[in-house]
Amino acid sequence: MDTTKKTIILFSGDFDKVMAALIIANGAAAMGDDVTIFCTFWGLNILRKTEKVPTEVKKTALQSMFGRMMPKGTKKLGLSKMNFAGAGSPMMRKATKDAGGMSLEELFDSALEQGVTFIACTLSMDILGFKEEEMIDGLEYAGVAAYLGEADEANVNLFI
Amino acid sequence: MDTTKKTIILFSGDFDKVMAALIIANGAAAMGDDVTIFCTFWGLNILRKTEKVPTEVKKTALQSMFGRMMPKGTKKLGLSKMNFAGAGSPMMRKATKDAGGMSLEELFDSALEQGVTFIACTLSMDILGFKEEEMIDGLEYAGVAAYLGEADEANVNLFI
Amino acid sequence: MDTTKKTIILFSGDFDKVMAALIIANGAAAMGDDVTIFCTFWGLNILRKTEKVPTEVKKTALQSMFGRMMPKGTKKLGLSKMNFAGAGSPMMRKATKDAGGMSLEELFDSALEQGVTFIACTLSMDILGFKEEEMIDGLEYAGVAAYLGEADEANVNLFI
Numbered sequence: 437m438d439t440t441k442k443t444i445i446l447f448s449g450d451f452d453k454v455m456a457a458l459i460i461a462n463g464a465a466a467m468g469d470d471v472t473i474f475c476t477f478w479g480l481n482i483l484r485k486t487e488k489v490p491t492e493v494k495k496t497a498l499q500s501m502f503g504r505m506m507p508k509g510t511k512k513l514g515l516s517k518m519n520f521a522g523a524g525s526p527m528m529r530k531a532t533k534d535a536g537g538m539s540l541e542e543l544f545d546s547a548l549e550q551g552v553t554f555i556a557c558t559l560s561m562d563i564l565g566f567k568e569e570e571m572i573d574g575l576e577y578a579g580v581a582a583y584l585g586e587a588d589e590a591n592v593n594l595f596i
Numbered sequence: 597m598d599t600t601k602k603t604i605i606l607f608s609g610d611f612d613k614v615m616a617a618l619i620i621a622n623g624a625a626a627m628g629d630d631v632t633i634f635c636t637f638w639g640l641n642i643l644r645k646t647e648k649v650p651t652e653v654k655k656t657a658l659q660s661m662f663g664r665m666m667p668k669g670t671k672k673l674g675l676s677k678m679n680f681a682g683a684g685s686p687m688m689r690k691a692t693k694d695a696g697g698m699s700l701e702e703l704f705d706s707a708l709e710q711g712v713t714f715i716a717c718t719l720s721m722d723i724l725g726f727k728e729e730e731m732i733d734g735l736e737y738a739g740v741a742a743y744l745g746e747a748d749e750a751n752v753n754l755f756i
Numbered sequence: 757m758d759t760t761k762k763t764i765i766l767f768s769g770d771f772d773k774v775m776a777a778l779i780i781a782n783g784a785a786a787m788g789d790d791v792t793i794f795c796t797f798w799g800l801n802i803l804r805k806t807e808k809v810p811t812e813v814k815k816t817a818l819q820s821m822f823g824r825m826m827p828k829g830t831k832k833l834g835l836s837k838m839n840f841a842g843a844g845s846p847m848m849r850k851a852t853k854d855a856g857g858m859s860l861e862e863l864f865d866s867a868l869e870q871g872v873t874f875i876a877c878t879l880s881m882d883i884l885g886f887k888e889e890e891m892i893d894g895l896e897y898a899g900v901a902a903y904l905g906e907a908d909e910a911n912v913n914l915f916i
Contacts, residue, residue: 439908452767453767456796459879459900460900460904462900463899463900463903463904464904466901517798518826527821530818531818531822531884531885534818535879537882537883591907591908592904593913594913594914596767596915
């Protein structure tokens with residue numbers, strides 16, 4: 437076991453939970469820890485490119501619908517509570533800015549710059565119909581076995 | 597400590613979160629790990645028999661209501677997000693099937709076959725009025741002390 | 757590593773999730789474990805004094821709104837599911853009492869009496885505009901680095 441390794445399963449795509457995950461990841465990385473965030477289900481959304489990407493692979497009607505309805509990147513995420521039909525996140529963003537905190541985008545960029553590893557869950561991608569060319573650069577692609585391998589080497593493993 | 601032991605507290609009864617828990621449990625079991633899923637609150641629903649079971653023990657009006665309103669087994673679970681008044685889970689089921697993934701029922705059966713231990717939280721059962729004869733076979737029944745005993749021996753402990 | 761230490765990040769302010777966190781914390785403390793609950797985002801609500809506290813520090817309009825809309829203490833928390841516009845928690849409270857279980861307030865008091873450490877996340881407080889004089893006595897105030905320091909010494913770390 438290695439006390440300098442942490443893993444987070446980011447299952448949620450809620451603004452506030454993603455923010456919590458990225459704050460923990462950045463904090464651990466700043467302390468010299470090796471951090472892996474395994475993004476699955478709704479958590480995959482933060483890894484999607486915001487622009488429309490033409491893909492050669494045909495999607496099912498359901499997958500096309502998931503693709504249209506689910507947010508791309510961190511900018512459109514809603515709050516898990518008090519979302520007020522979408523007004524909640526902008527309010528939380530403003531309050532964070534007023535408090536001098538980093539924005540969700542800055543936290544995400546900082547995590548990437550600090551070397552946090554983002555793994556996109558391939559099973560979830562297959563189900564939701566997300567293709568690698570639709571995802572941002574610099575990701576790893578793997579399944580639950582890879583997560584478990586990382587978690588076995590870490591001393592803090594969270595499911596968010 | 598034992599790197600071959602994992603525990604999951606399954607608090608959620610949401611289709612997508614139960615699916616995540618079972619995928620992790622199956623993956624770990626397939627790698628030879630000893631896995632315990634401690635089902636509590638809404639997570640107890642997956643352990644309920646789907647058929648109506650006559651119980652001799654009288655339930656309070658509240659407990660009868662909980663029993664009627666909460667889903668029995670894995671088939672009626674809703675999504676945590678984009679549930680669309682119940683249409684979300686069937687869509688996620690179809691997308692999973694299209695992708696060649698295991699159904700929630702197959703994942704659950706596989707977990708049982710691979711020897712994953714399911715513990716039903718007795719305090720939650722007392723509160724919700726669930727009786728042992730209403731639950732599927734092969735479960736263990738215990739409280740938080742048992743969970744903590746398992747978690748102390750495990751190297752990955754998740755709350756889902 | 758120390759098998760007698762546990763940490764919980766309490767991110768949620770839902771009645772049922774707070775209850776689960778406090779049951780685990782009390783159980784671990786009763787077994788002699790050193791338990792830290794790091795309260796962040798909605799989880800901060802349980803640490804707020806229920807009475808109105810005049811603060812000299814001026815809040816932004818957003819922070820005043822957060823302060824008014826978010827529950828103070830444990831008594832007004834809603835359920836994560838089946839909340840029925842607020843009727844869910846009183847039903848769960850009654851069912852818990854009928855079953856002879858401890859109330860949320862008793863669980864919280866017991867945790868404090870057993871020496872569970874509650875840390876209020878200072879970043880979340882800055883964002884939401886919560887001031888120390890608005891919080892109950894006996895808390896510690898710290899950020900993610902303090903959490904990570906505790907988690908590195910613990911063998912069970914949960915995100916609830």
